Amino acid sequence: MTTPRARTTMRVGAVAGAFLxxxxxxxxxxxxxxxxxxxxxxxxxxxxxxxxxxxxLAVGLFGMTVASPPADTxxxxxxxxxxxxxxxxxxxxxxxxxxxxxxxxxxxxxAVATRLLGRLRWGTAVxxxxxxxxxxxxxxxxxxxxxxxxxxxxx
Amino acid sequence: xxxxxxLLYGFSVSLTPTNLAYCALGVVLGTIVGxxxxxxxxxxxxxxxxxxxxxxxxxAIIMLAGIYYGAxxxxxxxxxxxxxxxxAASVVTCFDGYQMARQGRAGPALSIAALGSYVAGTxxxxxxxLLAPSLAxxxxxxxxxxxxxxxxxxxxxxxxxxxxxxxxxxxxxVLGLAVAMVGLDQLSGFARFTHGRADLGDGxxxxxxxxxxxxxxxxxxxxxxxxxxxxxxxxxxxLLPTREDCRRSVGPVLRGSVVGFFIGILPGAAHIISTxxxxxxxxxxxxxxxxxxxxxxxxxxxxxxxxxxxxxxxMIPFLALGIPSSPATATMMVALLIHGVKPGPVLMEQRPxxxxxxxxxxxxxxxxxxxxxxxxxxxFVNLLRVPQHYLFPAILMICFVGVYSVNxxxxxxxxxxxAGVAGFALxxxxxxxxxxxxxxxxxxxMEQALRQGLMMSRGEFAIFLSRPISAVMLSAAALILLxxxxxxxxxxxxxxxxxxxxxxxxxxxxxxx
Numbered sequence: 001m002t003t004p005r006a007r008t009t010m011r012v013g014a015v016a017g018a019f020l021x022x023x024x025x026x027x028x029x030x031x032x033x034x035x036x037x038x039x040x041x042x043x044x045x046x047x048x049x050x051x052x053x054x055x056x057l058a059v060g061l062f063g064m065t066v067a068s069p070p071a072d073t074x075x076x077x078x079x080x081x082x083x084x085x086x087x088x089x090x091x092x093x094x095x096x097x098x099x100x101x102x103x104x105x106x107x108x109x110x111a112v113a114t115r116l117l118g119r120l121r122w123g124t125a126v127x128x129x130x131x132x133x134x135x136x137x138x139x140x141x142x143x144x145x146x147x148x149x150x151x152x153x154x155x
Numbered sequence: 156x157x158x159x160x161x162l163l164y165g166f167s168v169s170l171t172p173t174n175l176a177y178c179a180l181g182v183v184l185g186t187i188v189g190x191x192x193x194x195x196x197x198x199x200x201x202x203x204x205x206x207x208x209x210x211x212x213x214x215a216i217i218m219l220a221g222i223y224y225g226a227x228x229x230x231x232x233x234x235x236x237x238x239x240x241x242x243a244a245s246v247v248t249c250f251d252g253y254q255m256a257r258q259g260r261a262g263p264a265l266s267i268a269a270l271g272s273y274v275a276g277t278x279x280x281x282x283x284x285l286l287a288p289s290l291a292x293x294x295x296x297x298x299x300x301x302x303x304x305x306x307x308x309x310x311x312x313x314x315x316x317x318x319x320x321x322x323x324x325x326x327x328x329v330l331g332l333a334v335a336m337v338g339l340d341q342l343s344g345f346a347r348f349t350h351g352r353a354d355l356g357d358g359x360x361x362x363x364x365x366x367x368x369x370x371x372x373x374x375x376x377x378x379x380x381x382x383x384x385x386x387x388x389x390x391x392x393x394l395l396p397t398r399e400d401c402r403r404s405v406g407p408v409l410r411g412s413v414v415g416f417f418i419g420i421l422p423g424a425a426h427i428i429s430t431x432x433x434x435x436x437x438x439x440x441x442x443x444x445x446x447x448x449x450x451x452x453x454x455x456x457x458x459x460x461x462x463x464x465x466x467x468x469x470m471i472p473f474l475a476l477g478i479p480s481s482p483a484t485a486t487m488m489v490a491l492l493i494h495g496v497k498p499g500p501v502l503m504e505q506r507p508x509x510x511x512x513x514x515x516x517x518x519x520x521x522x523x524x525x526x527x528x529x530x531x532x533x534x535f536v537n538l539l540r541v542p543q544h545y546l547f548p549a550i551l552m553i554c555f556v557g558v559y560s561v562n563x564x565x566x567x568x569x570x571x572x573x574a575g576v577a578g579f580a581l582x583x584x585x586x587x588x589x590x591x592x593x594x595x596x597x598x599x600x601m602e603q604a605l606r607q608g609l610m611m612s613r614g615e616f617a618i619f620l621s622r623p624i625s626a627v628m629l630s631a632a633a634l635i636l637l638x639x640x641x642x643x644x645x646x647x648x649x650x651x652x653x654x655x656x657x658x659x660x661x662x663x664x665x666x667x668x
Binding site: 015019022026030032033034037038039040041042043044045046047050051053054057060061067068075076078079080082083086087090091093094097098102106109110113114117118119120128132133136140144146147148149 | 569
């Protein structure tokens with residue numbers, strides 16, 4: 001059985017590891033373009049410095065945690081499932097936005113989100129979604145002339 | 156032109172019907188943003204940024220600044236009536252403001268907060284008007300090495316004075332700088348981090364990242380917390396403070412104004428820190444410190460004045476040096492850059508209507524807020540009754556429209572969604588994502604200054620230390636880091652001696668930034 005401190009160290013280690021991976025990727029990408037020299041720095045010079053700095057800071061974070069383990073650290077996992085569902089709805093809506101268009105996507109998004117967060121009946125939620133998306137289309141699309149996607153269905 | 160003439164010119168710009176309307180719209184929207192717990196001034200400015208694209212630059216900046224200081228006013232309403240800060244700078248107002256409301260004195264608390272905010276806001280604009288021109292003249296002598304060193308100092312102070320641990324803030328800064336590197340290199344034209352995608356050639360959309368980190372992530376955090384709001388409805392008949400309330404508030408308001416203004420100039424979470432400093436100062440100066448937290452009017456007057464004065468202070472580095480000191484001013488800078496206006500030492504000469512028009516509009520906006528806020532407090536309180544299951548999806552929908560409208564790009568929506576999820580995760584892990592936004596704005600400028608400095612000196616890093624202003628700034632940055640390392644080492648020693656664990660890495664209850 002792991003102690004809370006060991007668990008914390010593992011969690012911080014995972015976070016530091018993730019940042020190290022990002023740092024490695026930044027360095028790799030920086031090396032794909034000319035680094036230049038100190039006299040004439042190239043496009044990769046500053047990104048390389050940043051990648052190295054991020055890596056050093058990630059190692060520093062892990063080192064400080066090992067040297068002086070914190071009493072507790074929170075989990076990255078949301079405490080309420082609604083957060084995960086909302087993330088899923090959000091990502092699905094982004095995928096749909098240009099394909100199905102603004103009206104369809106936002107009607108679905110508002111209906112599902114209000115149903116999820118407010119425990120509304122499906123009928124009420126769909127009405128809210130429809131009213132909300134139509135009102136938004138009127139304000140942003142017609143009044144402010146923002147070019148919102150019509151999507152394949154209404155195209 | 157002397158400052159008075161310039162100010163009169165500014166009034167002639169900001170008193171046009173269009174600019175007056177945008178100023179009024181900005182302060183009302185700002186108040187709403189401040190009142191609603193799900194969204195802070197930065198989120199509000201970011202959400203409304205796309206609506207300014209069709210405006211004149213001066214109208215755009217007048218409206219965005221109105222949102223910024225309007226939100227500071229509005230934040231106090233939720234602190235006093237619901238005990239939930241509408242934005243981070245109003246946390247301290249909860250201590251005594253809510254206690255006053257529970258004692259049936261919500262009216263005086265709200266009116267002193269509004270009056271104090273008005274006085275502080277006006278005084279800070281006066282300070283801005285007097286200090287910014289001299290600083291801009293001084294900054295005209297800055298070359299690339301000085302500019303680079305100034306940005307390094309600014310980012311070090313940002314990390315030191317931020318709301319999270321210094322090491323984590325520095326990681327966020329470097330991450331933000333790295334994100335800013337995506338796209339075509341300004342000097343050589345090489346594409347970096349784009350993987351051949353043409354839509355990333357101009358870089359990662361600032362708006363998409365900011366909207367994700369402060370719009371989407373904020374909603375996710377609020378959904379997780381599921382805050383139950385018990386709103387205390389103020390009796391409007393008892394809105395005016397007593398003579399005794401006014402007498403006791405004069406000192407805290409004036410002190411809060413000075414403290415807020417000067418702390419506001421510093422990078423980082425200045426408007427938040429200024430409220431804590433003001434509260435601590437009032438508690439120390441008070442003859443009855445034990446009564447703080449039980450409903451003392453000084454505990455409302457000081458911090459509320461300080462956070463409003465900080466908005467004026469924060470405008471100084473942004474307008475005079477072209478270097479934003481907070482994520483909110485960074486967003487305003489992006490708005491000006493989109494309009495082809497570059498803030499900095501030459502702004503006053505090249506675009507005096509923007510500089511002086513903004514300053515004059517802040518005087519007018521503060522008067523508008525005072526006139527609007529007190530009579531309309533009942534209306535703003537009713538906004539708190541809008542159920543969150545309607546409010547949050549509606550805000551997310553506005554995020555979609557706002558991000559998509561800029562480039563009509565689905566990629567930007569993906570960036571927003573990813574930044575939102577990442578922002579939520581970062582907050583859960585105790586990272587404050589605010590420095591990412593600021594670093595994204597400073598990144599290209601910093602890179603250019605570093606490379607130009609090195610080219611000037613033919614590769615000698617000594618150029619950054621041989622020029623006096625640059626050397627002073629880099630030494631100050633090094634001293635701050637050294638002082639922090641020593642204090643961390645000492646704390647670790649004490650903890651080890653006492654056999655305790657290190658500080659908890661959890662983040663405090665996140666509030667809108």
